Amino acid sequence: MDPLTKIESRTVVLDVDDVDTDQIIPARFLTTTSRDGLGEHLFRDWRYREDGSRRDDFVLNSPAARDCSILVAGRNFGCGSSREHAPWALLDYGIRAVISSEIADIFRSNSLKNGLLPIVIDKAPHDWLLQNPGVQVGIDVAASCVTLPGGETAAYSIDAFARYCLVRGLDQLGFLQKHAEAITDYEENRQWTP
Amino acid sequence: MTAGEPRTLFDKVWSDHIVVEETPETPAILYIDLHLIHEVTTPQAFTILRDAGLPVRRPDLTLGTMDHSTPTTPVRTFKDLEIVGEGAARQVMQMQENCREFGLELFAFDSPHRGIVHVIGPELGATQPGKTIVCGDSHTSTHGAFGALAFGIGTTEVGHVLATQCLLQRKPKTLSIDISGSLGPGVTAKDLILAIIARIGVDGGTGHVIEYRGKAIAGMAMDARMTVCNMSIEAGARAGMIAPDDVTFDYLNGRPRAPKGQDWEAAVTRWRALCSDSGARFDKTVSVRGEDLQPMITFGTNPGMAVPINAPVPEINGNASLRKALDYMAIIPGKPLTGTRIDIVFVGSCTNARLSDLQQAANILRGRKVAPGTRMLIVPGSQQVKKDAEALGLHDVFIAAGAEWRESGCSMCLGMNGDTVPRGQLSLSTSNRNFEGRQGSGARTVLASPLTAAASAVRGCITDPREFL
Numbered sequence A: 001m002d003p004l005t006k007i008e009s010r011t012v013v014l015d016v017d018d019v020d021t022d023q024i025i026p027a028r029f030l031t032t033t034s035r036d037g038l039g040e041h042l043f044r045d046w047r048y049r050e051d052g053s054r055r056d057d058f059v060l061n062s063p064a065a066r067d068c069s070i071l072v073a074g075r076n077f078g079c080g081s082s083r084e085h086a087p088w089a090l091l092d093y094g095i096r097a098v099i100s101s102e103i104a105d106i107f108r109s110n111s112l113k114n115g116l117l118p119i120v121i122d123k124a125p126h127d128w129l130l131q132n133p134g135v136q137v138g139i140d141v142a143a144s145c146v147t148l149p150g151g152e153t154a155a156y157s158i159d160a161f162a163r164y165c166l167v168r169g170l171d172q173l174g175f176l177q178k179h180a181e182a183i184t185d186y187e188e189n190r191q192w193t194p
Numbered sequence B: 001m002t003a004g005e006p007r008t009l010f011d012k013v014w015s016d017h018i019v020v021e022e023t024p025e026t027p028a029i030l031y032i033d034l035h036l037i038h039e040v041t042t043p044q045a046f047t048i049l050r051d052a053g054l055p056v057r058r059p060d061l062t063l064g065t066m067d068h069s070t071p072t073t074p075v076r077t078f079k080d081l082e083i084v085g086e087g088a089a090r091q092v093m094q095m096q097e098n099c100r101e102f103g104l105e106l107f108a109f110d111s112p113h114r115g116i117v118h119v120i121g122p123e124l125g126a127t128q129p130g131k132t133i134v135c136g137d138s139h140t141s142t143h144g145a146f147g148a149l150a151f152g153i154g155t156t157e158v159g160h161v162l163a164t165q166c167l168l169q170r171k172p173k174t175l176s177i178d179i180s181g182s183l184g185p186g187v188t189a190k191d192l193i194l195a196i197i198a199r200i201g202v203d204g205g206t207g208h209v210i211e212y213r214g215k216a217i218a219g220m221a222m223d224a225r226m227t228v229c230n231m232s233i234e235a236g237a238r239a240g241m242i243a244p245d246d247v248t249f250d251y252l253n254g255r256p257r258a259p260k261g262q263d264w265e266a267a268v269t270r271w272r273a274l275c276s277d278s279g280a281r282f283d284k285t286v287s288v289r290g291e292d293l294q295p296m297i298t299f300g301t302n303p304g305m306a307v308p309i310n311a312p313v314p315e316i317n318g319n320a321s322l323r324k325a326l327d328y329m330a331i332i333p334g335k336p337l338t339g340t341r342i343d344i345v346f347v348g349s350c351t352n353a354r355l356s357d358l359q360q361a362a363n364i365l366r367g368r369k370v371a372p373g374t375r376m377l378i379v380p381g382s383q384q385v386k387k388d389a390e391a392l393g394l395h396d397v398f399i400a401a402g403a404e405w406r407e408s409g410c411s412m413c414l415g416m417n418g419d420t421v422p423r424g425q426l427s428l429s430t431s432n433r434n435f436e437g438r439q440g441s442g443a444r445t446v447l448a449s450p451l452t453a454a455a456s457a458v459r460g461c462i463t464d465p466r467e468f469l
């Protein structure tokens, strides 16, 4: 994983609440055995019609959206299934951060393991971002802070360990492996065995 | 926490599995007692192991099945089975290869134990009180019905568990949902959980582990408790738990993977302590009156958009999400859904495809026919459920009614295996998600209980099951 320290981008705004992972990546694309190439199917059924033609009115199809790496979404983004294909698809498309006022637990955890930054901010700045699509926003990962166009900042909270790993590009498996001895101790000393 | 302070069921299971305590800087390392795996969310995890040259730490605590992309069309022998789609076929093959290479037990096509991952764990007695159980699947919450701490994880985490048998976790908050009284006739566990989600919202449990308690829960059989815990994730909670009791122990006693003899006695003694102490503190509490509940039905595109079956669908009143949902569903606000014509009825999924679910459907279908123009699929949750149902002659009831009787699998719950709802058609499904396109591109889904499903299949339109009781 590459270190993630700063993101500077215009925003693309998807003003829909409760976006579920079946929308982010429909189940029929989960038969893949790799992590690559899922961006093509991101929001597939919102981006394309049944006959395969593009829906030009869908925000991720607008030319302005193409280079945006920050997605501002409605409340409770990423609810539903545990498919890690959802953050994989967003990353493959070019999204590096999702900003909302609430993000579902499993999606958030999956995102952090892949270098996709899930950002939960207060309702007021979230509402403002929803109403002002395409603004230039800066994210300072080490400081856990979003800078809005006028220089105003909105702090967000993120698990300290997840941030540490993101900023250094560390894989969390390494941390677990360092505790191999503690794991063996636990296995040998527990009161009952599964 | 000081010693002697009353603890919740969750606290007890959590602290029993701490390998390394959490600190402000680092999450806890939590030991996992049972890791269930299936073909869709594991291929990339095995790649992690292979790339790092790592073995599976505890093959003996890992159990594999194939359920999501497997066909459910009836076959005489499993050699005749044809997997729909190249991707699905490759995935199933890789699952078999991965399990062989890493020495993991897999219930493959010819296994009598194969089935939906959340049906087979309990059925085998592998799901037990006090265990930590994970799977790359959000409905792992199902296993919490036994007083296990069970939750869904992503594929990277599947890799972590395969390699270390542990997960990095922050301690979640707790939410107590107390259900008093008992459920009325025609009102099932499915109606209860839909009513709870409608009340607290699809994010009402985010960041929390739910404990379902109260008289209505104590009065439920294990199948029903599993239905309730199964849909905890639909309220945003990763896990739902129910304290184990004699109902739990009776269910487990004698199952293939349950403890035997002296071990059984010791286990039951240990399990009896797994309940929330009186005075234990929860971060949030909700109370529900069981006797007030009605059969429920969803009208929108998430499981929180549900109403009692005879109640009108809410008016839009400027609510953009509701407008979008009703547009997609082609459902008119302000009127009840009863009488709406349905194209497909699906009885299946890890929510409602256990034996008692099929019995409930059969009780209404016995001696009746599925309405002309309506297609009904009945997909048992496992090969064992299929066998048990056939021993009771339920398959004869279904076939005589004109329904399709299938092999086990996820099937039309998520339409990965070729069983899909055609675009625009309305499906009444006993599964757990009515998201746009969940059952197939452009498919429209309403969720309800197996009783409502069977009653509606007979009439060909959405029907209050109490008309048949």
Ligand code: SF4
Residues within 6 Å of the ligand: B067, B068, B116, B117, B118, B137, B139, B348, B349, B350, B351, B409, B410, B413, B414, B431, B432
């Ligand atoms: S039945 Fe549906 S919800 Fe359950 S595991 Fe299968 S796909 Fe997931």
